Amino acid sequence: MTLATKLPKVGTTIFTVMSQLALEHQAVNLGQGFPDFDVPQRLVDALARAMAEGKNQYAPMTGVPVLRQAIADKTEACYGYRPDPDAEITVVSGASEAIFDAVQAVVRPGEEVVVLDPCYDSYEPAIDLAGGRAVHVPLDPATFAVDWDRVRAAIGPNTRLLMVNSPHNPSGAMFDADDIARLSEIVESTGVWLLSDEVYEHIVFDGRRHESVLRYPQLRERAFVVSSFGKTYHCTGWKIGYCIAPPALSAELRKVHQYNSFCSFAPAQWAFAEMIRDEPEHYRQLGAFYQDKRDGFRAQLSTTRLKPLPVPGGYFQLVDYSQVSDLNDAEFCRWLTVEKGVAAIPLSPFYESPPAGQRLARLCFAKNQATLDAAIKRLVSL
Helix, strand or coil, X not given: CCCCCCCCCCCCCHHHHHHHHHHHCCCEECCCCCCCCCCCHHHHHHHHHHHHCCCCCCCCXXXXXHHHHHHHHHHHHHHCCCCCCCCCEEEECCXXXXXXXXXXXXXXXXXXXXXXXXXXXXXXXXXXXXXXXXXXEECCCCCCCCCXXXXXXXXXXXXXXXXXXXXXXXXXXXXXHHHHHHHHHHHHHHCCXXXXXXXXXXXXXXXXXXXXXXHCHHHHCCEEEEEEHHHHCCCHHHCCEEEECCHHHHHHHHHHHCCCCCCCCHHHHHHHHHHHHHCCHHHHCHHHHHHHHHHHHHHHHCCCCCEECCCCECCEEEEXXXXXXXXXXXXXXXXXXXXXXXXXXXXXXXXXXXXXXCCEEEEECCCCHHHHHHHHHHHCCC
């Protein structure tokens, strides 16, 4: 049977490919971005309690009310803005669902969406399935800073949506006040909608402030802002996230959400509500927790021939491997996994057109120290 695919550019995701390769070759997996340490005990206990209390049936489509209230409280504490729990907060099955739902909600066939390369690999398939077209604007290949003049030039009369991500995956680059000022000018002058992927919002280092779109009225009034419980609470397999957007945008997102997943894992929603309320120090201290891991891992990398790039936020470390190999990034990451026993992620799948001669790979330091030690023991032999 011959079937015309709706996603001709899509194969098996690079994260699945590299994790499978790591499994086959018993490699230390620093590729896919998941922690290998425990979920907070309070959260585990709250989940067990919710299940034991019979909170196991469908949650409301928009999310359990007590969780939406807790998200509103947390958002106000973090960003000085309290979204309406009923009209502006929607709990979904992971940030990836929020991104998909938002794109489907506002992008119509033939319209354009501006994305900043390198970007997470789920963005463009969501645009394609909406019948839209992704317009790729490259970030600076060395610093991953945004060239806002190029972004403005890429926005035309057919542009519907601009997608941004800070802290950035894969680089860890972050927006500052000047970035927000330029972004605000573009949104105001063009009238595009904005999707702000902020899943690493609490993993920021060196005293930096996360410049959430939610801090700025002129931006949040036209934005979907996406967050992830999985990233914040070390439980990526629970697949719970949420989207904050003004009422009109939330209403459209919910139209898609209710016929996509309809609702998300109910007991976990009760557990997250309790965790946010009773242990706010977890998300408040998350940056310091990961900064210790970042600093220790970078010190370990200094004993290898891999050159670490700066990491302002997130839990990924980019390394320049040009002193080790002239292979392209996909070939190098395969070689590193098979021959040296450490799995990494190449950057090229994050691009429409990767920079010529770029020799960078992404490593995840959201790991136990024993895992990082085992990886470094193998990397020092490069």
